[in-house]
Amino acid sequence: MKVALHGLSLKAEHFPQIELLFQELSSHGFEIFATDSFDRQLKMNGNKLLSYWLLENSDEISQMDFIISIGGDGTLLDTVCVVGSHEIPILGLNIGRMGFLATVATDRIPEAVKYLAEGNFQIESRSLLRLDSNRRLFNGIHFALNEFTIHKRDTSSMITVHTYIDGKYLNSYWADGLIVSTPTGSTGYSLSCGGPLITPEAKSFVITPVSPHNLNVRPIIVSDDSEISFKIEGRADKFMISLDSRSSSISSEVDLSVKKEKFSAKLVKLPHYHFFDTLRQKLNWGYDMRN
Known part of the structure; x- marks a missing residue:
């Protein structure tokens, strides 16, 4: 089987775990490939021992059986962009911090590779949102796993975002910005702005205002079959608009609408993993914080 490795920021302290990952993959018969960015990170850290093939173009991704994202949640979001519509299963190895998406700890590398080799895992489909516009934005990579945001620039005054659902007027948000989040993204920026948590399998988007002027305005959950469009004043x-961690500056003349993407992100879910377990661990649910 063929496995690609992708990472954005490696440090010397991560190399023991990287070497262990290579050893385990090789011992289980995987053919190892590296993306261009991961190859650069290895060379910057003086790698001379690890052996792999370099993915020379994006089309070669389609030939992979798996891709392992090595980093935190930000790296996994970038991995989703690398995979695109090929829907290659992604395993998130967490050498970052939060780990809502990259859920495999480094001490589970041998176990995780063994599960991959044996086919002892499930694939969890995560819906993506798609941005449509009358301008070319984000170098043509116009989908996101977490969220799409509209935001004022720097210290400018608040903006007004007129929002429509399937062409029907919903509300005008006087705020610093507006977030449209997928269920996956409900644990991110939307949550920090008062949005609800949504389980990954829910077929919905949540619209969350950022610092709204009208305190009666609250997040709203809508069907992900909806098309959400905007006019900004x-x-x-x-x-500023963003798709996950990618951002761009636009004018009010740009038409913007969001809907569910036709393809999805396929995340590898190992045995004994459950979304509720991650919530409890990362949000400290069930712990008495008074001590």
Whole structure:
């Protein structure tokens, strides 16, 4: 089987875990490939021992059986962009911090590789959202696993985001910005702005205002079969939009709408993993914080 490795930021302290990963993959008969960014990280850290093939173009991704994201949740979001519509199963190895998406700890590397080799895992489909516009944005990578956001620039005054669901007027948000989140993204930026937690299998989007002027405005959950469109007004000429960690500056003349992408992200779920377990661990549910 063929496995690709992807990472954005490695440090010397991570190399024992990286070497262990290579050893386990090789011992189980995997043919190892590396993305260009992961190859650069290995060379920057002086690698001379690890052996792998370099993925020379994006089309070669389609030939992989798995891709392992080595980093934190930000790296896994970037891995989703690397995979794109090929829907290659992604395993998140967490050498970052939070780990809502990259759930495999480094001390479970031998176990995780063994599960992959034996086929002892499940594939969890995570819905993506798609941004449509009358301008080319984000170098044509116009989908996101977590969220799409509209935000004022820098210290400018708040903006007004007129929002429509399937062409029907919903609300005008006077706020610093607006978030449209997938169920996966409900544990991220949306949560920090008061949005609800949504289980991954829910077929919905959540619209969450950022610092709204009207305190009666609350997040709203809508069907992910909906198309959400926007018209933006403000004193400034430019506004910021983002897809996950990628951002761009636009003017109010740009048409924007969001809907569910046709393809999805396929995340590898190992035995004994459950989303509720991750919630309890990462959010410290069930712990008495008074001590």
